[in-house]
Amino acid sequence: MSVIDVRNLGKTYRTIEKEGGVKGAIKALFRPQYREKVAVHDLNFQIDAGEIVGYIGVNGAGKSTTIKMLTGILYPTTGAVTVLGHDPQRERVANARNIGVVFGQRSQLWWDLALIESLNLVANIYEVEPSRYKQLLSHFSEVLELDEILKTPIRSMSLGQKMRAELAAAFIHEPKIVYLDEPTIGLDVMVKQRIREFIKDYNQTHNTTVMLTTHDLGDIEQLCSRVIIIDAGSKVYDGPLHAIKQQFGKYRTITFETNQPITNVQLPPACEQLSLSEYSLELKFDRSQLSASQVATALMQQIDVADFTLNEPDLESIIKHLYQNPTAYNEVAVNE
Amino acid sequence: MLRYSKIYWYFVVQRFKILMEYRLNFFIGSISTVLFQGASIIAMWAVLRQVPSIQGWTLEQILLIYGLLTLSKGINHLFADNLWVIGRDYIRPGQFDRFLVRPINPLFHLLADRICHDAIGDFIVGFGLVGYAMVKLQLPITLASISFIILMVISGGIIFIALNLITAATAFWIMDSIPVTNLVFSTNEFAQYPLTFYHRSVGILLTWLLPYGFASYYPASYLLGHSIGWMAWLAPLIALVSITIAYRFWVFGLKHYGSTGS
Numbered sequence: 001m002s003v004i005d006v007r008n009l010g011k012t013y014r015t016i017e018k019e020g021g022v023k024g025a026i027k028a029l030f031r032p033q034y035r036e037k038v039a040v041h042d043l044n045f046q047i048d049a050g051e052i053v054g055y056i057g058v059n060g061a062g063k064s065t066t067i068k069m070l071t072g073i074l075y076p077t078t079g080a081v082t083v084l085g086h087d088p089q090r091e092r093v094a095n096a097r098n099i100g101v102v103f104g105q106r107s108q109l110w111w112d113l114a115l116i117e118s119l120n121l122v123a124n125i126y127e128v129e130p131s132r133y134k135q136l137l138s139h140f141s142e143v144l145e146l147d148e149i150l151k152t153p154i155r156s157m158s159l160g161q162k163m164r165a166e167l168a169a170a171f172i173h174e175p176k177i178v179y180l181d182e183p184t185i186g187l188d189v190m191v192k193q194r195i196r197e198f199i200k201d202y203n204q205t206h207n208t209t210v211m212l213t214t215h216d217l218g219d220i221e222q223l224c225s226r227v228i229i230i231d232a233g234s235k236v237y238d239g240p241l242h243a244i245k246q247q248f249g250k251y252r253t254i255t256f257e258t259n260q261p262i263t264n265v266q267l268p269p270a271c272e273q274l275s276l277s278e279y280s281l282e283l284k285f286d287r288s289q290l291s292a293s294q295v296a297t298a299l300m301q302q303i304d305v306a307d308f309t310l311n312e313p314d315l316e317s318i319i320k321h322l323y324q325n326p327t328a329y330n331e332v333a334v335n336e
Numbered sequence: 337m338l339r340y341s342k343i344y345w346y347f348v349v350q351r352f353k354i355l356m357e358y359r360l361n362f363f364i365g366s367i368s369t370v371l372f373q374g375a376s377i378i379a380m381w382a383v384l385r386q387v388p389s390i391q392g393w394t395l396e397q398i399l400l401i402y403g404l405l406t407l408s409k410g411i412n413h414l415f416a417d418n419l420w421v422i423g424r425d426y427i428r429p430g431q432f433d434r435f436l437v438r439p440i441n442p443l444f445h446l447l448a449d450r451i452c453h454d455a456i457g458d459f460i461v462g463f464g465l466v467g468y469a470m471v472k473l474q475l476p477i478t479l480a481s482i483s484f485i486i487l488m489v490i491s492g493g494i495i496f497i498a499l500n501l502i503t504a505a506t507a508f509w510i511m512d513s514i515p516v517t518n519l520v521f522s523t524n525e526f527a528q529y530p531l532t533f534y535h536r537s538v539g540i541l542l543t544w545l546l547p548y549g550f551a552s553y554y555p556a557s558y559l560l561g562h563s564i565g566w567m568a569w570l571a572p573l574i575a576l577v578s579i580t581i582a583y584r585f586w587v588f589g590l591k592h593y594g595s596t597g598s
Binding site: 013068071072073074075092093094096097099101103105106108110112113117120121124125126127 | 339343346347353354357429430431433434436437438439441442593594595
């Protein structure tokens, strides 16, 4: 059963275009020129209970705008969102009880209050039953190692401590759905790992639905079974993580090292030269049309190969390729 | 309602803890309000001591107006001071979003987030002036007159909050609403004096458009026994109408809220 239902969702921002200088400012005041910017366009997807979905795309692709519409912060321009049967804008309070939110870039807690005071305040707002709160607090203290920072005000915390504090605050009312907007941004590997484990563990024990935006593909690879890619406000991929590699990672690269300078090479079809230096040649080929041994054989007949390495595409390079070549999305049908 | 009172109380307690951490700020804030008010009163006294009365109004009578206005202002200052800085301190740095994902009314959350203790200064000055004027003018201090004053001060406070709420809501479009709030709020200074001092248009403005007059001039006139008829009792109704309009405008503004950046 889907817990998040997004239909034809769109958001257009209207901003006043200003020319520079005093003259421009006055002109903008009396005769404003509006500029419309489509941030999200005709978005459709459903997310089931217990899924961890990675929501990725380049900066400005519309990730945060989508999350803000799902959480009820922004009103959509078109379409509708239903979260556990509630309209997040019109039924704000009812929706807020079901969700937890972490924005990696900004704090949800009170700057001057000690963490424990902030958590008490949050628990109070969400009406967490006191004995349950005590239980959760001791559990979170353990898994997120909060003991050392419970009495510390947020303003004097390190980034890693702050993020652990944010997570505790977002989960203290046991939300059914959690939105995490770049939860690991700027953190060291140890803290990242702890946070990923926390999310994974919580998802498994509570069947909590998680929607995660990130630029760290480690987050995606370790947590998400499903990925939605958004580009220029539209969905360009929606499907299992492993299928991205199959669908977009159809190219492999092979590098040959030689002892003699390389001259005059005839490439087999479906094979493309990526780089060539005196003693090294890097090729890219379509795995569906050629095997690595076919390429190697063809080359070895022409040049004196000392060594060669074969590279499988990793997720990072696939995503990078997709981000750099938006038309690449069209190479395969979007998995609905 | 009970739930909101409990949460509000919890916010007050937390706020107090923060204040105790910055104890010096606490005293400076309260004292500066008293000094600020004191300076205005001295200026008024300097003008009025030259003449026994202006248009039949004595210094004590004007101080009564001033005192009532200060008490109403104090209510706004204490409960709704965060409306001033919604754009600068909440919307611009992206802090407003968190109010929208919590299961309580976002306006309540904004107001509860910072109860402004500086208002203590307003209450000290306001009570002092009203008390002084009532004694000097030999006005009856009875249960009826005290109840009347409390009702009018609360109504006046709500009028102040309503006008600030409207101007604060402009932040949803223009981000920095402080100049707009300041522009409207400053007109309350006209209400420190009898509205009959000014051109008719100012009186109409402060009665029907920016009804600060109901926080000062009208209740003072009634206490002084001037015949102003039903105008003396209109403040609660004006307060109710203003706050309703203001809240609707706020809700309308929320729909235009665009949040910031990522």
